[in-house]
Amino acid sequence: RADRFEELFGDLKIGREPTSRRNSYFVLRLNFSEVDPNGDTNAITASLHRHINSCIYGFDLYYREHLPQSVKRDTVDSFVSLQNLLFVVSATPHKLYLFIDEYDNFANEVMASQIRGIDRYQELVGGEGVIKTFFKVVKASAEGRGLDRVFITGVSPVVMSDITSGYNVVKVVTHLDEYHDLCGFTHQEMDDILAATLRECSDEWRRMARREEILSMLRTFYNGYRFCGGEGRPLVYNPTLALYFFDHFIRYCRYPEEMLDENLAMDRNRIRFVAGLPHGEAVVNRALNTDKPPTIRALADDFGIDALLKSEQGPAFLISLLYYLGVLTRMGRDPFGKLQFTI
Known part of the structure; x- marks a missing residue:
């Protein structure tokens, strides 16, 4: 889309003051909401590999006129396919920009599941689980192998906390004022x-x-x-x-019969999951009390599933989680300087 730069960005700051990297990247997009969270960890792992391979196939088709050769895909291990993609990209003057949308989607779905949810989640993100392994590959690929930038979106920092040893190079911009x-x-x-x-x-x-x-x-x-x-x-x-x-x-020219579309409402399974955690039911009930809104000293940003399951963490942990899930939002500070939240 190099020929549309002015059309897309001309009236923005980046359009008025373009950097030297303007129009210089190949772009690979992944969306982990397309990964099937059902089945055992082997089934989920296979679904993740299929998704990544499918995106690499689309990348290959889109950029075929700009690549010296086609990208060889490994139908079993998409991480090998990603390495092959970078080998092909490295033969060009350009580098790769990787976008990962909803990076924690299928992991959160697994975590909130009533069928071995926590166990399957830990198998995916812990030790040599496929999610942690994937981010290790991404991190290594950014060390001179042609992957120059990564942009990740998700719901909560839980998964990122659990894979931090595999991908500890992120800069979190969630709460920066300019992105509000x-x-x-x-x-x-x-x-x-x-x-x-x-x-x-x-x-x-x-x-x-x-x-x-x-x-x-x-x-x-x-x-x-x-x-x-x-x-x-x-x-x-x-x-x-x-x-x-x-x-x-x-x-x-009239109001919808339902102002809150059921298909777009917040995920009840995740609220139910939070309510089932230590202190969870009390926190959810307190969130519903508009006369005495929940308060905490500071947002937690380093969760991890093990921390969520520990009763000694206290309600502040879960208030932060409900905020990240979109159930609560910040409403200001109380006279003691604590953060106040409301639905």
Whole structure:
């Protein structure tokens, strides 16, 4: 997409001040939400290898005119396929940028499962488990083998904590102020989207009173996330739920029957999993008490499954986990300087 750089990034800072690495990377995308979390560890491992091999096949097709030869894939071990890909890339003037979306998705699904969930999870991330091994390969590949950058997204730091010895070179940007509204809509953006939506509706809906009514409804249901450390930053709207609302409203000019789409709601299995941990039920019940919101001194950021299962960790650990899962969000600080959370 080198020819579309100006179109895609021209009005952004990176477009106005491009770096020397502009348009210089091959890009490999992985999405671990496509890995099947069902079955024993052998089945899950096979699913992971199939996914990585499939992405490498797509990479090979997309860049075939820019590669000196096709990438040889090992149908059993995709980590070998990844090494082969890097061998081919290293024969070009370019390097590889690896994106891993939802890196902890299938591991979290396994962990929350009622069928040997914890045991299977530990087999995947512990010792020489396939997830830890994968990140060891990624780390080694960045040591002069052609992998130049890695960008990873996920839900919680639990899995990353458990594989830290395999991949201890990450820089966490989750709570940096400048990224606060990267993945959410601001109030101004919601107002602009609503204005465009109401142009398709009758004059009744365009009245200021009705418009304010809709904005109030949107604030109540969707405006509840603060990701940064700066307490003065405004909350941001959940974009998936907001777009669900606007998609319905622009079609019918009326509210959806269900403001919270069941298919998009937070994962009940994960909440149930947290409730089943030591102190979990008390923490979940406290989160529902709006008169006395949960408070902690600081967010935990180094979890690990073993730590979650220890009763001596106390409720603060689980409050942090519910925050990362999107069940709770930061609402400020109490008179004693503790972080306050709300649903």
